[in-house]
Amino acid sequence: MDDLIRRKIQTLLDQHRTMRIATLRPDGWPQVTTVGYANEGFTIYFLCGIDSQKAQNLSRDDRVSLAIDDDPAQVMEITGVSMAARARILTDPAEAEKAIGLLMARYPEQKATGLAVPKPSEVRLIALTPTVISLLDYSKGFGHTDLVAC
Template structure:
């Protein structure tokens, strides 16, 4: 790739990048993300999951007996994509990457955990239209405080 072409791609990338406020609003409104992990033998895995965004971290409520959970226990590197749009000019999204951190008991039974108070209010309101977090003894929390956030909004082109 020649230097001119690379700079052009970067300029275009900056042009379609969402502002911090746009990223925050987008992540608060969207419900479904795609979570990418890598198994110990190097096989990638991508699966859909509901999430909550608290303005700093993405919170995933995952089944503790899932491949995702097992992969992250072995290798906590994680990438998550949240996107929307059907037509080219409507495409927008955010990719968040970093290290998964397990928070609270696993599986979650509802034991008091101050770190989970906010997310356990956000998540059921957003995803279940409920005030109380349902604990089924099969799920637990994973927090991603991203090291990297990449965004795009093709309507800016």
């Protein structure tokens, strides 16, 4: 992967906190939801309810697609990242604690409002590992993407 593209992807992942993620429902249709995330490099962590539709979908099929971007005033200023990734439910207690720590650091205002830090046993913690990344940069032309296999 080109170093400039790697840095642009990393910057986009680091500067955002929400993504749209598509999982596959039992009937085969994609289900898209917005979730908060934290990342360590290109690995993305998020949590969801233990019995949520996302958790159920991921227990059947670990393939996801996601998008992270802005909502600029001008179309030609669109930048973002979309990914095909594999999801892994975290079962190692140390990795689960690390993921929660990363998420709480990304959302420090949650602690300030008195929201309890979730316990790994109360939520489903997921790690996403990209297989293909598409870096969107419309400033290089309408719909321009740099496609990177991981």
